[in-house]
Amino acid sequence: MDAIRDLFRFSPSFRYGAIIVTLVFALVIISFFSPYEPDDRRAVARNEPPSLQFILGTTSQGQDVFWMLTFALRNTLLVAGLAVLIGRGVGVLLGMVSGYIGGTVDRLLSSLVDSVIVIPRLPLLILIASIMRGQMSILTLGLLIGLLDWAIPSKRYRSQVLSLREREFTYTSVFSGMSVFKIVTQAHLPFLIPFLLADIVSGFLFAIGLEVTLSILGLSDLDTQTIGTQIYWGNYYQALLTNRVWVLAAPIGISILVVTGFYLTSVGLSSYLDPRTRLGRLEVKSKVNVPETEPEVTTTDGVTP
Amino acid sequence: MKLTRAEQLTHTGANLQVRFSRVILSSEGYSTVTLFKEFVLPRLVQWVVVIVIGVTITFMIPRLSPVNPVDQALGRMTTFQTMNPEATQALRETFLDLYGLEGNIFDQYLNFWRRLLVGDLGPSFTSFPTPVMQIIGNSVGWTIGLLGISTFVSWLLGLILGSLAGYFSNHWWSQLLEKILITVYPIPYYILAFVLLMIFTYYLPLFPLVGGARGTPGFTWEYIGSILYFGFLPALSLIIGAVAFRFIMSKALTTSEKSSDYVQYAELAALPKRKILFSYVTRNTMLPQVTDLALSLGALFEGALITEVVFGYPGLGYTLFNAVNSADYNVIMGITLLSIVGIATASLLVDLSYPLFDPRVRYR
């Protein structure tokens, strides 16, 4: 509890980020109390602009934009969460193993990873989505996106481990007889956590972006509410051309809010957890405001996600 | 130009690490031959392996699709009028023959490599008999132009702005810039592109809806001017997002570098801040950023698919999109192959030049 109070006090990013994230999760929880089912059409009057009765207006299909948004948020976060879990999970594991063990194992794994990286992802995804014969559910979507996104992160984690391995403190640990497992978890992991947190955010961004892209192209499960499909249907019924901007503004606005919230939170968290600044803070605690530092995002051979 | 004593010390500090690496490498007795055998050769092999695996995967996947080109071709014909079913059968045979799809998948695979090694990517199915090389040739120039320019401009701009913001992080403009770009960064690209399109072609009809240029190709002012004109909006949409990303990266790197010892020393020695930033700090953050640049350029051939579809730009991405939708295997293979080779080569070059720059990494 002390830690969280500290965070709030010292880090404006964390403050704002946490507020936004709480709001987002509140919306997700609210979705379980929605008076309408997500696939109910003609539930309310059509094409109503935002008013007291319909906070965010209604769609051409007679759905309340606000309540549909809560469902969309829930589903998109589900997809993104699944994708990040699989993608980053596999990525961290592979990267750390490959980086630390080195040698032939490293060489083999790296080749595998490189072979997968060179394949252009979006066309591949479009291809697979069209093969899936409309059997896409949001879970399959999350799985698919995750499976496409472990390669580049694994390269990054590998390079992180590579550089950590050669630091003095590693040698110290090795020479003092720590086991490999202890070194990796107790010495290296704390350094990786800030990076991991920042990376998870970019993973979320990537997954949400990809989900939106696929849905807009009409290739995902068009019958479930996600941020992407809300935009698809908004476009389908020509929201912009007919000046019914609220139908599109809501999902767009929410997606920006979600990612900004996560990003800010992670910035705050990672600088708090970064061992370097933690040391600095310990020394000058309650006397001076330690300036915030950004997480050390050493993308040694990273690529734009 | 003679360096002041302070600058000399800083210079030394910043470059110490590089000097170190050379000492280490030469003291471990690396001759050029060993270097090649232990370092370069495995990577070359990896490059070949990567390309072969990537190509094989892309060969297999479209063939797993239930949508096959013969049915597509027949479907196109029968959409507009009903045809005699017997005639349809006869046509099916003709198409199978024409497209070279007889034989099992292994034969097709071998044939594919055989043709590839003489530079023949085969004919496109939907645009039969136009060779895939020609189709790629028509669109590749547009994609390279658009992406090349956008990548460079956004990289440069993002780097400069990010470094400045990172170093002068307490100034109001740095924080404002960061807030603006952080808001822009998470916007899904499609939305950004679509909103730009609507604003500048509909609400303010300033830019064209489709195409790459106007008039007959030639080195006239009009033609080149029209290229810039038609490409402006798609390039803008790419640049905005990429600048935001590069800015955030740059700022993070610069900020962490800022706390290094040699920077603190330089500041204490009252060297001008701008000089510290651009002559020393930025240089030390260059490595990952140049890596990013190289890899982005390698990814050029993937084509900015969404950009081109949204803005009607006649590049590789749009062609690939159409090919995927109409199961045109040969075009899909051709473009993907180009993309794979591009990325693999860029990756190889980056890998090879890596240890020369960052001595903190050693390869066992």
Add this chain to the structure above:
Amino acid sequence: MVRKLVFLLLLVLLVAPTTFGFAQEPQGLPVTVPREQMFVLDQIFRYGVAGNYNMWAPGAVTPHRHALMSETFWYRDQETGERIYGLASSDPIYNDDYTQMNVDLRDNIYWSDGVQFTADDVVFTVETLMATPTLTESGWGAQFNQFVDSVEKTGDFGVQFNLGTENPRFHTLFETRWNGVYIMPKHIYENIDDPTTYVDVNPIVLGNYVPIQFDPNGFWELFQRRADPERSVAGVITGNVGPEYVLSIFYGDSARKAIAMSRGELDTYFDADIEAFQTTLDTTPTARSWYTEFPWAYPNENDDRHFFFNYEFDPILQNRDVRWALALSINMVQLQTEYIGGVAKVSALPITPTAPLRTLYYDPLEDWLINLQIEIEPGTMYTPYDPTVPDQIAAWAESEGYTVPGTPREVFGSGWWNFAPDVAERLLLDNGFTRDGSGNWLKPDGQPWTLDVQAPPDENDAFRMATAAADMWSDFGIDVNLQGLERNSWDQNRFTGQYGLTTMWQSFALTDGDMWPQMQQLHSRYYIPNGEDARTSGGGWLNTTRLQDPQIDAFIDEMATLLPGSDESVELNREFLMYWTENMLSLPVIGFKKFVTWDERYWTGFPTSENPNYMPLYWFQAGKFAIQNLTAAPAS
């Protein structure tokens, strides 16, 4: 220093387009031809093959080219129902047993290089197509090889076909719905070694327009009128020279087309969704569709939208009463007005209620429809047909403030089935269905009744009609699973039979009233069971319903032997329609409508409801007349 350079660079990049690109108006067009001399039409697709005008080689469909460049014997206009004489000057003349066909040809038509069109060209075309199976355009070669023994000229302007088997429909190969055999220029193609791979960049054409420029990426093509328009078919028929230049350009989806038209960069588009069309009306005062006011859209394209049942998916669908129950639980007036916007014609029979087909089928069968009875419970009959549906829709239109431009039957099609969920309920109860506690239907075996309905969202009306039906059947108590599938997925599911109901479209009759060509696939010889691909027997469309009915087989076999358009043929067709309808073998809903929109800013003279001289469907081969009729709009 670097910062200043970057700033300068950005400035230059911003200014350059402004200076150079804005030079010409309208800025978005890719060619530098005077706008008032150029007619810009919607290309519909992006072309895969650019610059190859070899119309017979295998390749993608290229809609507008055949209207501008190619000729065939006869054109069937979908609006007037008339046969227009293209290259032929007579009707097809058959012998008694339909094994020989003679045609007289025009003697006043010339190729664009001045050489006269003669019977030699026809003979050459047919023989080349027969000898070269790789010239696969529209499957003509394959069909010639199936029917034609030999072809010979009976004079410079006469040709005779000797058929191996009797075929009273042989002439349809040369008569357009979509297209007819494109005639090749003998004097050019006889010198080509391999016509399949020949790339024809500067074609010699019989039509009125010659291609002069094209976009290598397939987004646009520019055509120029030939110097002697009076020696082309369209010129002769319309007596008009037509626009000097024609540009076809592909902008993208409905929204982009609407935007282009509002900028004066598009003179006609072939269709848009209703919202984009409304935007066009709001932003482009000179633009209009078939009707100036409601219901705007062109309703006479000969195609019809149904719900087709997959008879093997759920055996319950094989029960005629169940199908009738589905029909009676739909509120057609609400479907047509609320979901479709009132702009399409209702069709009770599986053919479009266009003017020619109304005369042939709807009007004569109206009495039969009114008196049609179905049995609900043993001994209780019910008359399901409601002839007042068009009147109810007209009343709705008037209450919305619209004026109905004609009689309700002309504008809104035929009557339809009553909205009678109570009767539907009785039908189901009589067949062993029951309702559970929450009012949902359970099948006779006790399982909840789930309906699977599939439609592709990119086929607008099909999707909206499916949405409407899903809503209404849900209200009725059926558990409906509506799937909006991407086109390829939707197709795949049909081929392999993985669907319950699907929204295929088919008009069972052509504009001339002939039905056999449209229905062949219903014959059980094309039957492929669920799970296998329906295309392997040569089908892929109607045979995806997996219907096996010996009565239908008998109908189809008999229709094949009759001359299309003859009285016996029409009579038999009517009997077929009656059989189909009383058994509710498919559920026809609405006819096709297209928001074919023309902008009068630069060009006028296109077909409209006030002036229905031709069909406005410019992308069919017979669309050439609509284009040819254009004259420059008076400068305002």
